[in-house]
Amino acid sequence: MKISKSLMTNIISVLLIAIAFVMPSSLHKLVLDTGLYALSGALTNWLAIYMLFERVPFLYGSGVIEQNFEGFKRSIYNMIMEQFFSHKNIQNFLMHEEMKIDLSPIIENTDMSPAFDAIKTTVMESKIGGMLGMFGGESLLNSYKEPFVEKLKTALISLVRSPAFHENLQKHLKKSSLQNDLISSIDKIILKRLDELTPQMVKELVKTIIEEHLGWLVVWGGVFGGLIGLVASWLV
DSSP: OOOOOHHHHHHHHHHHHHHHTOOOOOHHHHHHHHHHHHHHHHHHHHHHHHHHHOOOOTOOOTHHHHTTHHHHHHHHHHHHHIIOHHHHHHHHHHHHHTOOOHHHHHHHHHHOHHHHHHHHHHHHHHHHHHHHHHTTTTHHHHHHHHHHHHHHHHHHHHHHHHHHHHHEEEEHHHHHHHHHHHHHHHHHHHHHHHHTHHOOOOHHHHHHHHHHHHHHHHHHHHHHHHHHHHHHHHOO
8 A cells, every 4th residue: 555745744743743752851842843843834735735626614715726627628728729739830730741742652543544534535526536437446545545544643643743743732731721620620629628528527637647746745844844843942
């Protein structure tokens, strides 16, 4: 069983008080004051920490986290949207990710038959369509489908890898509504998640994050309280 820092500090303070009553009279006041001041400092800090999370009757300001639940949620929302998902950060992200975009695999796996069919129809319906009919018509054109598709894919891949294409893509991303749409979607997701939070959940969240570190406040409250008591026993 793990004993908390707060409990250990309080136990040591109480032990000092108890030991004071079996000490010689010359040391009684010194040890007693040290123990009392240490216990006072530790208990005061422990109560202050406890009041952050729990309401204590007749103690104004206790349960501050639950009482300021809505403000806490707004702070979380503002921090996330302003620090992580600002327009500037989203724009930088899109610009950075745009440089990683490689459309080559998509082009390689795309069926180019509709493009070839469109050109074949255009040719056959043109004035030279009749002339081609004497040499096989559509059958002749179909024999060129495979090299046409390969050349078309090569040309498209070269296009999407060109600096001019990426430059135009960046300009489009800057002017498009993609950023606003993305921010709007993120905004809705965060608001929906925050709406699911309850005061108890927020309290437990904060408690889990900072309780370990707040425990040292009790320890140092006991230490400094004991030192003050030690000095006070010499002065008074």
